[in-house]
Amino acid sequence: MLKRTKSLTEQAADEIRTRIVRGDFQLGAPLSENTLASELGVSKTPIREALLQLKMEGLVSIQPQRGSFVFDMTSQQVVELGELRDTLEVAALRLAARRSGRQLVGVLAAIGVEMDRAVADEDGLRYRTLDADFHQAFFDHCGNSFFASCYQGFAFRVQALRARLSNKPGLNERSLGEHHRLIELLARDEVEAAEELLSRHVHATVAQYVASQDRTGDETAA
Structure with a gap:
């Protein structure tokens, strides 16, 4: 469960970023908003906002009608x-x-x-x-x-x-x-x-x- 020291969006972004950088997720792996929200104990709104932030950092790809994915590179x-x-x-x-x-x-x-x-x-x-x-x-x-x-x-x-x-x-x-x-x-x-x-x-x-x-x-x- 996340603590409310930072905004929930910031905390969610920190946690998802850490998991990506640490190698917990495979490159190109799908990121389920429902699963992340359940694991971090928050609603989908801060998860969605966190994924948008991580997209700006190049760590997440958001594809219309498909969802969010860990970045991948050729x-x-x-x-x-x-x-x-x-x-x-x-x-x-x-x-x-x-x-x-x-x-x-x-x-x-x-x-x-x-x-x-x-x-x-x-x-x-x-x-x-x-x-x-x-x-x-x-x-x-x-x-x-x-x-x-x-x-x-x-x-x-x-x-x-x-x-x-x-x-x-x-x-x-x-x-x-x-x-x-x-x-x-x-x-x-x-x-x-x-x-x-x-x-x-x-x-x-x-x-x-x-x-x-x-x-x-x-x-x-x-």
Whole structure:
């Protein structure tokens, strides 16, 4: 049952968003207003309003005469999103390193320690939350509110896609190593090398997700 600290619409949006990002719903899965209303203990009105809000965030598709669905993306769309993410994150990293490099390194290092613990505990949910925090830090310290606003327009979709990969310990360990290497480069003020590493990191994630989509498609076809 939801508590009435925020509006019921906000609370419903928070809960549905969390479930989508966490991977509780399959991409493209239908979202029943009746079921969600029953599970969250509210009427259908705040659920309907929450779904409209999540549509604006790119997490929900509302199709006339059909209903609401978790967003889905083709392999090509994932590649295009990766290109946007690469361009924006690298630029944000460059600005953050220039404007508040020492503070950025401190924040990333603290997150890195927690990521180590999450991997050691095999806590995929905790790891991907910290992973999102790590990349968000570039925008928090870049000193450009428009960059941050643009990133928020697709950040939740990135997290949702990440959730479909981070249940694989081997990938988390590889990702963790790249995060620590990025911190080391920034600490030595090797910003250009850090930018190159970040770009490779983003595109590797895209490639891994596309490959996982292709395997799923093969299995479904079989």
